[in-house]
Structure formats: structure tokens, C-alpha cells
Amino acid sequence: MNRLHPLSAVTLALQHGATGFSVPVLLVGLGSSVLDIDTGPLLALVPIGLVAGVGYGIAYYYRFTYEVTASTFDVSSGVFSRRSREIPYRRIQNVDISQGLFQRVVGLAVVSIETAGGGDTEATLRFVSEDEAERLRSDIRRLTAATGTSTADPESDRPVFDDSTPSTAEPTAAERTREDRSRGDVAPTLLFDLETRELLLYAVTSFRWGAAVFPIAILVFLGGADSGSGLVPAFVIDAARPFGGPETLEGAAVGPLLVLAAVTAVQWSVFTYVSSAIYTVANYYGFRLGHAGEDFVYERGLVQRYSGSIPVEKVQSVSVTENPLQRLVGYAGLRVETAGYGPDSGSSNQSAVPLAGTDRVYRFAETLTGVETPEFRSPPRLARRRYFVRYSIVAAVIVAAAIGLARVSTFDRWYLTAVVFVAVPPAAHLKYVNLGYFVGADHLVIRSGFWNRQTTVIPYYRIQTVSTRRSVFQRRLGLASLAVDTASSRTFSWGSPTIYDIDLETAREIHDTGRERLQSALRERARTDDLGLSVDFT
Amino acid sequence: METLHPRIRLIWIARGAIAAVVLAVALVALDQWRVTVPALAIAAAVAVALVLAVGYAVRRYQVWRFELQDDALYLERGVVTFVETAVPFVRVQHVDTQFGPIERVLGLSSVVVYTAGSRNADVRIPGLTPDRARSLQETLRELAVESEGEDAV
Structure with a gap:
């Protein structure tokens, strides 16, 4: 039985105390201002709430225990309703350790343990000491490796704690060395180290939409300082004025308003881009990937440190991602998908190599999965026609909207929007040329996307379901899309790798190939116990 | 290939009918509070929705295998x-x-x-x-x- 680090009692008490304090305060505020009732008696609840919150936090600390047993990781928690959970090691997808700035200063860490399925982390230890976190991770890794071989090796049924080492003697996993290599507990071998140049390039070439909230957050944070005209801050209008923006919002014509919107969008994009670059640097600074036994281990982060391990056998698919900017400079990233719920923006898709030369990344992907160099096949040209029609419809809708706007307002140059039709042919073409698929001996390789081109390598033995989909329009043209689903925590199946708009014949063929090779691969693997992935991929 | 039980069509038609009723209520509400919608238009829209729902249910049953x-x-x-x-x-x-x-x-x-x-x-x-x-x-x-x-x- 282990408890969390004593400091977590303090943070829990503070956290719950703050909640207990603020709820009655809010109620009092609400009661006096909105409902206009005498809230004097309610004020007595404030200290009670505070004490109750602090008490709850401390009780939570004392009632939270975890234990590393021979075959499961056990967590019991809950003050009033108790929950005890046993996680079998062979079900653990990855173990992640993260440390915020404060936690780094006081030497604490958060350990999260993920299993497949479920929309959430299975166990979170909010604050154990750094050493304890490392010890847990390496113990779990060692025990997972041990349970993996236990069917073949009855020896490993012996008590596993006979060789547990005091964590003070061996502070980090990097310094650990063990003779028992088969147990998976060996010092990590470095596979990839993100150089400063690559980090900066990654920051400059990647665009995270999530960063769009930063400018808003900053505005809200600094809000009130200069927002003279209500909802729209004054500087937004000031910035648009030289380009023909409106003097004020009231009674402005449509033309100047559109200018205002455009200028604001540009401003916002620039801020988003800058914050996204900063975010990337902060998150991927010092990225290192290594392997310890049959696990990948990584660490990254400038202010908040993340580190974790991903068992290689849990990797479902591997994909190479490149956006247009990265293709221009000849760089790409490598991501691995596991079935768990990862720390990376809540998806199970984790960066194995954030950014490296394209050739290198493709070589990594090939070595890791053992796929032959893919010779991509393109969908029939009919597909391009389909995209042409699709984008033309979108363009027509935009023009129609402009006409509609011209009808109800003073805006009369609607015909200018017809310029969007110019973008239709290149858009259709770019969409088409970035599609590709390759049916390999042991893998299916699927490529799609112009803005975020993903080339996904799916081993046949990882297939969960295969679906051939045909919309009404595709049926008219005799085309079909083939969706290959692998184990993941994605909510929607349309996120799963799909070969778009191929001939129905071809789609059915690949559908059957996938099914057959899944079966043969399963038989093969049952015989040879081969991982199918090579750990030492760089 | 096995097909579904024919009675499933009733469930799907019922679901479509509920959607049509919701549409009718929404249109009537629109008529009451916002712009006037001719009663004939409402009836036509609901009728079309119903026909679509029935057609969809029947077709869906035919296709399911x-x-x-x-x-x-x-x-x-x-x-x-x-x-x-x-x-x-x-x-x-x-x-x-x-x-x-x-x-x-x-x-x-x-x-x-x-x-x-x-x-x-x-x-x-x-x-x-x-x-x-x-x-x-x-x-x-x-x-x-x-x-x-x-x-x-």
C-alpha cells in the first residue's frame, strides 16, 4: 500500500477548500444581486464550506492508495463512495509522467496509466515524487514484460519483488542498468533526439488550430483595458481603419465591415501562428525518444515536462504527417497510434519523431513496421472530376451567399466573390494527387490530405473492421471508399484511415485481401510470437 | 444473407413520423412568433417529410442484410x-x-x-x-x- 506524496494532501486541501469556499460565496453573490433576498444567514456557510472542503481534500489523500502487485496495478480511492480498481499489466497501453513548473520545483510528478478503450485515463496519481514516478514506470514496464512471457516461462511466477531496489539508490531510469534484459528493464537506448534546428523548424512549420484560443484568452485576460465600444476591442477597429474599415461599428456599411472582418482574421491568424509556435517550442523542447527493452520511452517539454513509455506491441499503426510547408522544406513527422487515451491533446496518437528530414522519416517508418517501400497507386481520374464538382458546388454556394447579402444590404459588388471559382481546379487537383494507397505483403499503406498529408501504415494483423462505403454520388460513378478501422480511442469512425474514391472492384478486392491477410497474419503470429515491429527503428 | 424482421419498418416509420411531428411543431411555432407560414405550406412540408420517412424506412429495410x-x-x-x-x-x-x-x-x-x-x-x-x-x-x-x-x- 502506497500513498501519494504528502504534499498532495496540501494541494488537495487547498483545491477542495477553495471549492468549498467559493460555492457559498457565489450563492451569496447570486442571491443578493439576482434574486434580491437577504443572504445574511447564508454567509455562515462560507467558513463551513471552507472547512468541509479542506477536510474532504485531506480525507481524499488518506483514502487514496495504490499498490504494485505481481500481476495488477491497484488503485483504491474515494472518500464516501469507494472505488478500487485493478489494472492487469498486459492491458496497460502506456504510462505517462508529466510535471508542471511548480511540480518540477518541488520535485513532484503526475503519473497517468492508460489502457485501451474508455474515454479516460484509467489511473492518475496526482503527485508522487519524481523518484517514485520513475520507480513506478520501470516497475510497471518490468512486470508487464514479465507477464508477457509468463505463459512460456513458469519461472516468472516467483515473487517479483525479491529484487526491488530502493529508489534512492537509482534516481532515474536512465541510470538504471539491469542484467535481466528479457524483463524489459534496461537502460533506454537513444533512438532520436530532436535538434534545435528541427525544433525551430517544427515550431515555424506547424500550425495548431487549438492555439486560436490563446489570442482570445489574452484578450479576455487583458480585457476592459481598451474595449471602448462594447464587445469589440478598440484596437481591432483602429487596425482596420487604414485599410478602409469603419469608424465605429454603429451604422457601418457592409463593405467596411467586411474589411474589418478580414483585417481581424489576419490579425488573429498571426497571433494564433505565433502562439502555436511558442506552444510547440514549449512542448517539444528537448524531445528524446529511446527504447528500453520492448518499450518506447520519450521525454519532452520546456516548462512542463512530459515523459512516458509506450509498449511497442501496443502500437496499432504508424503514420507520417507532412503539411505543405513541411513538404516544401523537405521535412516530416512520424506518429504512432496506440489504443489508449494519450496525453497528446487527448488522442492516442503520439509523436514518435516530431520532425526530421522526409527521407529519414520514411526510412524510420519502413524500418519500424517492416513495410516494403510503397509504390503508391492513385484512385481513378474519375475521382478528380468528383472533387472538381464538389468544390464547384462549394464555390457556387459562396457566390449565392454573396448575392443574398447584396440583396439585403448596400453591398453590391457580389460578382467579386466569383473569383473563388479560380481556386476550384487547383483544389480538386491537389486533393487528387495527394491520395494514394499501396497494398503490401503485410501492410496496407494509405495516404490522403493536402493540408495535413498523412501516410498511414497499417499492418493487416491490426485491422479491426473493414468497410466499403458508397454514397449516392459514388454509386453513380462506380466508386467506393474503403475504411480500415484499427483499435483506437477515436470517437468517430470517419477518423479512421480511408482509401477514398477507388473503383468498386478494387475496393472489394482490397476489402477481401485485408480480411484474408488478417487471418493468415494471426495464424502466423500465433506460431512465431513475432512482434512485427522492430524497436530499433532509427 | 439474412434480412431483418419486417416489423422493423414500423419502428423506423414511427421514428420518421416523430421527426415529422417535430418539424410541424417547429413550423407552427415559426408561424406564431416570427413570420407567417401558410397552413398549406406547413401541411405540404409535413406530408413530404412523412413520405420521405416512409420511403426511407422501406428502402432501408430492403437494403439491410x-x-x-x-x-x-x-x-x-x-x-x-x-x-x-x-x-x-x-x-x-x-x-x-x-x-x-x-x-x-x-x-x-x-x-x-x-x-x-x-x-x-x-x-x-x-x-x-x-x-x-x-x-x-x-x-x-x-x-x-x-x-x-x-x-x-
């Missing part, structure tokens, strides 16, 4: 987007039979087959008699256990 093949559960379904799905038995995590309140009234039930894939890729076979649902669940469970090779996830 499933089959237990050697290695996988195979399904065909979909009116607008026609989908052929294969769920290999090895990949079946667990199988549920479900009886909704309306389904129970009509003496029908569904079988839901879960895989470790994307969450909404789980397969539901509606419109089965309770006996067929149970036997299908049983068969699938046996096939899943039988074909259990190694650990998928």
Missing part, C-alpha cells in the same frame, strides 16, 4: 451511403442484446457487436426477434472465443 461468414460477421446497409462492413470474429470484444421500449412492444430486439475500434464503428443489428437475437449473440460469442488468437490490444 447480414451474414455469418467463415471468418467474419458481414453486413450491408445504408440508403444514402451504402456500407459493407466485415467484423472479423477475432475482433469481437463483446456482444450485447438490447430491447428498447418501443422494440419490446413490437417484439423485436437488437444485437450490438463491440470491437476495439473507433467508438461509433460498433455494429448494431436491429430488427431481430428476441430468439434470433439471443441465438446470434450466442453464436457470435462462441465464434469469438473459438477464433481467439492473440491479444489485439
Whole structure:
């Protein structure tokens, strides 16, 4: 039985105390201002709430225990309703350790343990000491490796704690060395180290939409300082004025308003881009990937440190991602998908190599999965026609909207929007040329996307379901899309790798190939116990 | 290839009818509070919605097929987007039979087959008699256990 680090009692008490304090305060505020009732008696609840919150936090600390047993990781928690959970090691997808700035200063860490399925982390230890976190991770890794071989090796049924080492003697996993290599507990071998140049390039070439909230957050944070005209801050209008923006919002014509919107969008994009670059640097600074036994281990982060391990056998698919900017400079990233719920923006898709030369990344992907160099096949040209029609419809809708706007307002140059039709042919073409698929001996390789081109390598033995989909329009043209689903925590199946708009014949063929090779691969693997992935991929 | 029980059409038509009623209420509300909508237009819109719902339900029933093949559960379904799905038995995590309140009234039930894939890729076979649902669940469970090779996830 282990408890969390004593400091977590303090943070829990503070956290719950703050909640207990603020709820009655809010109620009092609400009661006096909105409902206009005498809230004097309610004020007595404030200290009670505070004490109750602090008490709850401390009780939570004392009632939270975890234990590393021979075959499961056990967590019991809950003050009033108790929950005890046993996680079998062979079900653990990855173990992640993260440390915020404060936690780094006081030497604490958060350990999260993920299993497949479920929309959430299975166990979170909010604050154990750094050493304890490392010890847990390496113990779990060692025990997972041990349970993996236990069917073949009855020896490993012996008590596993006979060789547990005091964590003070061996502070980090990097310094650990063990003779028992088969147990998976060996010092990590470095596979990839993100150089400063690559980090900066990654920051400059990647665009995270999530960063769009930063400018808003900053505005809200600094809000009130200069927002003279209500909802729209004054500087937004000031910035648009030289380009023909409106003097004020009231009674402005449509033309100047559109200018205002455009200028604001540009401003916002620039801020988003800058914050996204900063975010990337902060998150991927010092990225290192290594392997310890049959696990990948990584660490990254400038202010908040993340580190974790991903068992290689849990990797479902591997994909190479490149956006247009990265293709221009000849760089790409490598991501691995596991079935768990990862720390990376809540998806199970984790960066194995954030950014490296394209050739290198493709070589990594090939070595890791053992796929032959893919010779991509393109969908029939009919597909391009389909995209042409699709984008033309979108363009027509935009023009129609402009006409509609011209009808109800003073805006009369609607015909200018017809310029969007110019973008239709290149858009259709770019969409088409970035599609590709390759049916390999042991893998299916699927490529799609112009803005975020993903080339996904799916081993046949990882297939969960295969679906051939045909919309009404595709049926008219005799085309079909083939969706290959692998184990993941994605909510929607349309996120799963799909070969778009191929001939129905071809789609059915690949559908059957996938099914057959899944079966043969399963038989093969049952015989040879081969991982199918090579750990030492760089 | 097995088809669904014909009574499933009633459920789907009923669902469509409910949607049509919701549409009618929305249109009437629009008429009351915002702009005047001619009563004839409302009636026409609701009638069209009803016809579409019935047509959709009938077509959906005609298209729905499933089959237990050697290695996988195979399904065909979909009116607008026609989908052929294969769920290999090895990949079946667990199988549920479900009886909704309306389904129970009509003496029908569904079988839901879960895989470790994307969450909404789980397969539901509606419109089965309770006996067929149970036997299908049983068969699938046996096939899943039988074909259990190694650990998928």
C-alpha cells in the first residue's frame, strides 16, 4: 500500500477548500444581486464550506492508495463512495509522467496509466515524487514484460519483488542498468533526439488550430483595458481603419465591415501562428525518444515536462504527417497510434519523431513496421472530376451567399466573390494527387490530405473492421471508399484511415485481401510470437 | 444473407413520423412568433417529410442484410451511403442484446457487436426477434472465443 506524496494532501486541501469556499460565496453573490433576498444567514456557510472542503481534500489523500502487485496495478480511492480498481499489466497501453513548473520545483510528478478503450485515463496519481514516478514506470514496464512471457516461462511466477531496489539508490531510469534484459528493464537506448534546428523548424512549420484560443484568452485576460465600444476591442477597429474599415461599428456599411472582418482574421491568424509556435517550442523542447527493452520511452517539454513509455506491441499503426510547408522544406513527422487515451491533446496518437528530414522519416517508418517501400497507386481520374464538382458546388454556394447579402444590404459588388471559382481546379487537383494507397505483403499503406498529408501504415494483423462505403454520388460513378478501422480511442469512425474514391472492384478486392491477410497474419503470429515491429527503428 | 424482421419498418416509420411531428411543431411555432407560414405550406412540408420517412424506412429495410461468414460477421446497409462492413470474429470484444421500449412492444430486439475500434464503428443489428437475437449473440460469442488468437490490444 502506497500513498501519494504528502504534499498532495496540501494541494488537495487547498483545491477542495477553495471549492468549498467559493460555492457559498457565489450563492451569496447570486442571491443578493439576482434574486434580491437577504443572504445574511447564508454567509455562515462560507467558513463551513471552507472547512468541509479542506477536510474532504485531506480525507481524499488518506483514502487514496495504490499498490504494485505481481500481476495488477491497484488503485483504491474515494472518500464516501469507494472505488478500487485493478489494472492487469498486459492491458496497460502506456504510462505517462508529466510535471508542471511548480511540480518540477518541488520535485513532484503526475503519473497517468492508460489502457485501451474508455474515454479516460484509467489511473492518475496526482503527485508522487519524481523518484517514485520513475520507480513506478520501470516497475510497471518490468512486470508487464514479465507477464508477457509468463505463459512460456513458469519461472516468472516467483515473487517479483525479491529484487526491488530502493529508489534512492537509482534516481532515474536512465541510470538504471539491469542484467535481466528479457524483463524489459534496461537502460533506454537513444533512438532520436530532436535538434534545435528541427525544433525551430517544427515550431515555424506547424500550425495548431487549438492555439486560436490563446489570442482570445489574452484578450479576455487583458480585457476592459481598451474595449471602448462594447464587445469589440478598440484596437481591432483602429487596425482596420487604414485599410478602409469603419469608424465605429454603429451604422457601418457592409463593405467596411467586411474589411474589418478580414483585417481581424489576419490579425488573429498571426497571433494564433505565433502562439502555436511558442506552444510547440514549449512542448517539444528537448524531445528524446529511446527504447528500453520492448518499450518506447520519450521525454519532452520546456516548462512542463512530459515523459512516458509506450509498449511497442501496443502500437496499432504508424503514420507520417507532412503539411505543405513541411513538404516544401523537405521535412516530416512520424506518429504512432496506440489504443489508449494519450496525453497528446487527448488522442492516442503520439509523436514518435516530431520532425526530421522526409527521407529519414520514411526510412524510420519502413524500418519500424517492416513495410516494403510503397509504390503508391492513385484512385481513378474519375475521382478528380468528383472533387472538381464538389468544390464547384462549394464555390457556387459562396457566390449565392454573396448575392443574398447584396440583396439585403448596400453591398453590391457580389460578382467579386466569383473569383473563388479560380481556386476550384487547383483544389480538386491537389486533393487528387495527394491520395494514394499501396497494398503490401503485410501492410496496407494509405495516404490522403493536402493540408495535413498523412501516410498511414497499417499492418493487416491490426485491422479491426473493414468497410466499403458508397454514397449516392459514388454509386453513380462506380466508386467506393474503403475504411480500415484499427483499435483506437477515436470517437468517430470517419477518423479512421480511408482509401477514398477507388473503383468498386478494387475496393472489394482490397476489402477481401485485408480480411484474408488478417487471418493468415494471426495464424502466423500465433506460431512465431513475432512482434512485427522492430524497436530499433532509427 | 439474412434480412431483418419486417416489423422493423414500423419502428423506423414511427421514428420518421416523430421527426415529422417535430418539424410541424417547429413550423407552427415559426408561424406564431416570427413570420407567417401558410397552413398549406406547413401541411405540404409535413406530408413530404412523412413520405420521405416512409420511403426511407422501406428502402432501408430492403437494403439491410447480414451474414455469418467463415471468418467474419458481414453486413450491408445504408440508403444514402451504402456500407459493407466485415467484423472479423477475432475482433469481437463483446456482444450485447438490447430491447428498447418501443422494440419490446413490437417484439423485436437488437444485437450490438463491440470491437476495439473507433467508438461509433460498433455494429448494431436491429430488427431481430428476441430468439434470433439471443441465438446470434450466442453464436457470435462462441465464434469469438473459438477464433481467439492473440491479444489485439
